[in-house]
Amino acid sequence: MTNNTVGSTARVLGAGLRALLVLTLVCGVAYPLAVTGAAQALFHDRANGSEIKDPHGRVVGSSLIGQRYDLPPKDGEEAPAADLRWFQPRPSNGLGTNSVNTQYALLLSGATNRSGDNEELIRWVKDARAAVVKDNTTATYEVNPADVPPDAVTSSGSGLDPHISPAYAKLQVHRVADRNGLDVRKVRALVADHTTGRLLGFLGEPRVNVLELNTALRGLTEHS
Amino acid sequence: MSPQAAGLLQLTALIAALALACRPLGDHMAKVYSSDKHSRPEKWIYRAIGVNPAAEMRWPSYLRGVLAFSAASVLFLYLLQRIQGSMPGSLGFSSIDPDQAFNTAASFVANTNWQSYSGEQAMGHVVQTGGLAVQNFLSAAVGMAVAVALVRGFARSRTGELGNFWADLVRGTVRVLLPISVIGALVLVACGAIQNFSGIHQVGQFTGGTQEWNGGAVASQEAIKELGTNGGGYFNANSAHPFENPNPLSNLFEIFLILLIPFALTRTFGRMAGSLRQGYAILGAMAVIWIGFTALMMWTEFAHRGPAFEIAGGAMEGKETRFGIAGSSIFAVATTLTSTGAVNSFHSSYTGFGGGITLLGMQLGEIAPGGVGSGLYGMLIMAVIAVFIAGLMVGRTPEYLGKKIGTRQIKLAACYILVTPALVLGFTAVAVALPAPADSMTNSGAHGFSEILYAYTSGANNNGSAFAGLDADTPWFNTTIGIAILLGRFLPMVFVLALAGSLAEQRPVPETAGTLRTDKPLYAGLLVGTILIITGLTYFPALALGPLAEGLAS
Numbered sequence: 018m019t020n021n022t023v024g025s026t027a028r029v030l031g032a033g034l035r036a037l038l039v040l041t042l043v044c045g046v047a048y049p050l051a052v053t054g055a056a057q058a059l060f061h062d063r064a065n066g067s068e069i070k071d072p073h074g075r076v077v078g079s080s081l082i083g084q085r086y087d088l089p090p091k092d093g094e095e096a097p098a099a100d101l102r103w104f105q106p107r108p109s110n111g112l113g114t115n116s117v118n119t120q121y122a123l124l125l126s127g128a129t130n131r132s133g134d135n136e137e138l139i140r141w142v143k144d145a146r147a148a149v150v151k152d153n154t155t156a157t158y159e160v161n162p163a164d165v166p167p168d169a170v171t172s173s174g175s176g177l178d179p180h181i182s183p184a185y186a187k188l189q190v191h192r193v194a195d196r197n198g199l200d201v202r203k204v205r206a207l208v209a210d211h212t213t214g215r216l217l218g219f220l221g222e223p224r225v226n227v228l229e230l231n232t233a234l235r236g237l238t239e240h241s
Numbered sequence: 242m243s244p245q246a247a248g249l250l251q252l253t254a255l256i257a258a259l260a261l262a263c264r265p266l267g268d269h270m271a272k273v274y275s276s277d278k279h280s281r282p283e284k285w286i287y288r289a290i291g292v293n294p295a296a297e298m299r300w301p302s303y304l305r306g307v308l309a310f311s312a313a314s315v316l317f318l319y320l321l322q323r324i325q326g327s328m329p330g331s332l333g334f335s336s337i338d339p340d341q342a343f344n345t346a347a348s349f350v351a352n353t354n355w356q357s358y359s360g361e362q363a364m365g366h367v368v369q370t371g372g373l374a375v376q377n378f379l380s381a382a383v384g385m386a387v388a389v390a391l392v393r394g395f396a397r398s399r400t401g402e403l404g405n406f407w408a409d410l411v412r413g414t415v416r417v418l419l420p421i422s423v424i425g426a427l428v429l430v431a432c433g434a435i436q437n438f439s440g441i442h443q444v445g446q447f448t449g450g451t452q453e454w455n456g457g458a459v460a461s462q463e464a465i466k467e468l469g470t471n472g473g474g475y476f477n478a479n480s481a482h483p484f485e486n487p488n489p490l491s492n493l494f495e496i497f498l499i500l501l502i503p504f505a506l507t508r509t510f511g512r513m514a515g516s517l518r519q520g521y522a523i524l525g526a527m528a529v530i531w532i533g534f535t536a537l538m539m540w541t542e543f544a545h546r547g548p549a550f551e552i553a554g555g556a557m558e559g560k561e562t563r564f565g566i567a568g569s570s571i572f573a574v575a576t577t578l579t580s581t582g583a584v585n586s587f588h589s590s591y592t593g594f595g596g597g598i599t600l601l602g603m604q605l606g607e608i609a610p611g612g613v614g615s616g617l618y619g620m621l622i623m624a625v626i627a628v629f630i631a632g633l634m635v636g637r638t639p640e641y642l643g644k645k646i647g648t649r650q651i652k653l654a655a656c657y658i659l660v661t662p663a664l665v666l667g668f669t670a671v672a673v674a675l676p677a678p679a680d681s682m683t684n685s686g687a688h689g690f691s692e693i694l695y696a697y698t699s700g701a702n703n704n705g706s707a708f709a710g711l712d713a714d715t716p717w718f719n720t721t722i723g724i725a726i727l728l729g730r731f732l733p734m735v736f737v738l739a740l741a742g743s744l745a746e747q748r749p750v751p752e753t754a755g756t757l758r759t760d761k762p763l764y765a766g767l768l769v770g771t772i773l774i775i776t777g778l779t780y781f782p783a784l785a786l787g788p789l790a791e792g793l794a795s
Contacts, residue, residue, distance in 0.1 A: 026309075033309035036290045036407060037317055037379070040414060043286075044465075045375035048419060052426045052461040056436035059427070064436040066454060066484065068444065076445040079454075081433055081483035084446055100448070107562070113359050113477055123362055123441065123453045126478030128559045128587035130710035132596075132688040133547020133795060142553045167555030168562050174481030174569075174586045180562035219242065219250035221489025222565035231447060 248567025267508020300742030384614025394741030580612025582705025597788030683710030
């Protein structure tokens with residue numbers, strides 16, 4: 018390699034580096050700051066995570082992020098038991114575990130990535146189905162295993178799915194009414210109020226936001 | 242309405258939106274890359290870089306620009322991750338290990354966005370916003386520049402000049418990607434995607450106590466992640482995460498962004514090559530494959546074959562309630578037929594055939610419609626191969642767009658289509674033969690093989706999605722996938738630019754009665770057939786061991 022080609026290689030590499038730095042200022046500083054400014058001005062609540070509050074004004078989470086509704090964990094228990102007073106979300110068997118940077122108890126997302134013929138997934142689905150049937154059968158209402166919808170026994174992609182299908186919500190109505198000493202019709206009406214249809218009739222799937230539903234349910238139990 | 246019917250309507254709405262947007266955008270891009278005017282901010286940028294944007298480059302100089310810029314980018318992004326632990330704005334996260342930092346730097350610079358890290362617990366604000374998201378723009382702009390250089394090769398005659406790389410890079414960024422991203426990001430925020438710099442903070446939760454959120458510039462990264470067919474998610478769950486993709490409207494909008502530039506570039510091609518009908522033929526071939534794949538995917542996912550899905554009553558594992566089967570299937574096909582690799586549902590938990598469709602989509606070379614820029618040049622290479630095959634059948638010297646496809650041209654095209662299969666199949670074979678890599682599999686048997694095949698297919702084709710059961714954060718996978726990514730991106734670019742140079746030097750051949758009409762549906766059909774046969778012959782044995790075996794067993 019002659020000095021000339023070394024020199025021209027260095028020149029073009031220098032140009033590459035300068036181009037990168039300049040464009041980093043444009044795309045990595047100016048752009049995100051401009052978008053953040055506009056987003057905070059125009060859509061303040063949504064840009065900050067769509068938090069929702071209960072009737073007392075306490076923040077109970079985000080309408081977009083699914084939560085667990087469990088009893089306080091008992092000693093020696095591997096996983097806390099579901100608090101059956103509240104509507105239950107989808108399973109989330111694939112959430113990440115806080116690792117390298119574990120000083121945080123951070124909200125993590127994640128899927129199980131199990132295939133349809135995976136033994137573990139088959140067992141999870143069977144166990145979840147049996148639990149859904151058992152938990153939701155009350156003295157006056159028996160769950161037919163064939164009525165358990167797929168979302169009730171499978172983990173979502175994010176593990177943070179805020180929704181369940183209307184079928185799964187409907188299946189939980191008797192249990193929730195029973196545990197809270199509420200009239201079944203009242204709970205059923207509450208579910209109907211919190212069911213979202215497809216946008217414009219064809220976008221997405223009908224669904225029920227579990228946190229919003231449970232927040233409204235808590236309001237109902239506190240008033241009665 | 243049944244979910245199937247709603248899904249077809251979503252697909253129809255998507256096609257309509259693309260049809261409306263591609264014409265004006267395609268024309269706009271043709272103007273951007275043909276204009277000889279520079280705006281004031283652009284002049285400042287050229288002065289800072291120290292280049293003359295009007296200087297024409299022959300193919301070796303154009304290639305040197307691409308490689309030098311990309312090398313600087315890899316180095317910068319690598320160092321940024323390596324010093325994260327001692328930088329402010331890093332949320333307290335530690336520096337990234339060398340093998341993972343190399344993998345991630347290669348991956349984002351090569352428009353791949355394979356991620357062996359988990360976004361919310363590894364990358365702070367500075368690396369995400371000032372490093373990774375920047376490459377979302379720039380790697381896309383580089384892809385578009387190379388595609389435009391190839392188009393100029395067809396359009397120009399008796400010159401070796403292909404334009405100026407720096408001008409193409411800057412214009413693609415500031416005149417095409419930035420404006421659309423600003424609008425796109427705000428649409429996503431309006432839907433509920435977050436956009437703040439509040440870092441890690443606590444938020445109350447229903448049962449008492451708090452949860453910790455990682456805030457960030459998510460919407461601004463999400464918009465360019467889809468528009469630039471990049472795919473690297475802010476969060477581990479990528480576009481399945483509600484803060485990245487909050488509702489069905491944002492979902493369809495993100496799919497629209499993924500497909501927008503790749504389809505619109507066919508119009509740009511037609512404009513610049515002087516015949517819109519030539520662009521339509523390419524567009525037709527792309528659209529036929531895309532719609533066919535989407536229909537097949539919906540069919541197999543709604544049919545939910547596979548033991549776990551049959552017990553559950555539907556293939557909802559790894560899918561979000563708000564998107565359902567249809568919204569997930571349309572996204573999965575769009576992301577693997579382009580070089581995006583963003584996911585709104587997890588491909589590893591698709592049915593056996595569904596997983597196979599995502600794999601095959603990438604193996605086609607991501608040309609229907611393909612990555613930003615890389616889709617168009619990949620498709621034009623296949624177009625050259627198709628006229629060559631047609632020429633052999635009738636015994637005439639093949640030509641395309643008035644240029645002779647001679648020995649040199651067909652050698653370069655052949656090299657192009659051999660690079661990625663060699664990388665995919667070679668690395669997969671070695672990984673399967675070695676004892677250690679197999680320990681990374683989550684699933685066993687045919688699906689376990691698919692996890693490894695998927696990883697190298699995704700890397701070498703610059704897709705970036707995964708059968709994410711594979712624990713890819715090992716020195717072996719970080720290093721070999723990083724190498725596959727770099728070779729799979731830059732070797733094909735060498736052949737494309739060399740081809741462009743050789744075409745631009747030719748004098749045009751006059752069209753005669755015997756010239757194959759490459760602007761007709763018959764030719765588009767021949768092109769689709771060529772693509773399917775070449776890919777099929779290359780990958781069938783590997784697919785038979787993985788997804789086909791799994792699909793047929795269920």
